[in-house]
Amino acid sequence: xxxxxxxxxxxxxxxxxxxxxxxxxxxxxxxxxxxxxxxxxxxxxxxxxxxxxxxxxxxxxxxxxxxxxxxxxxxxxxxxxxxxxxxxxxxx
Numbered sequence: 001x002x003x004x005x006x007x008x009x010x011x012x013x014x015x016x017x018x019x020x021x022x023x024x025x026x027x028x029x030x031x032x033x034x035x036x037x038x039x040x041x042x043x044x045x046x047x048x049x050x051x052x053x054x055x056x057x058x059x060x061x062x063x064x065x066x067x068x069x070x071x072x073x074x075x076x077x078x079x080x081x082x083x084x085x086x087x088x089x090x091x092x
Contacts, residue, residue, distance in 0.1 A: 005073055006051070009044035012081035013037040036080065043077035 016037040020030045050072040054065040 005078060006044045006047040008085070008087075009040050009047065009074075009077060009081045012084040013040040013044065015084050016040070040077055040081055040084075043074040043081075046074065047072070 014037075016033045020033050020037075047069075050069055054068050058064040058068070
């Protein structure tokens with residue numbers, strides 16, 4: 001598992017979809033889990049876009065890139081992704 005935000009978000013979205021496809025018992029309905037997966041996917045795309053933009057704006061300044069990207073992180077989406085992936089100290 002990677003620590004990169006976009007990868008973390010994409011993995012969580014896929015885990016939700018896998019859960020739906022496996023027809024497992026869940027707290028949320030499949031429609032709700034799919035909606036959360038779509039939100040997390042959108043956050044992953046936003047992080048990837050921020051990384052691409054930062055590389056173009058600050059090609060020679062990795063510190064500026066890193067600082068700007070850190071401010072673009074979707075904290076709530078990352079928290080949900082970590083929970084889905086069992087990285088929040090809870091159960092998987």
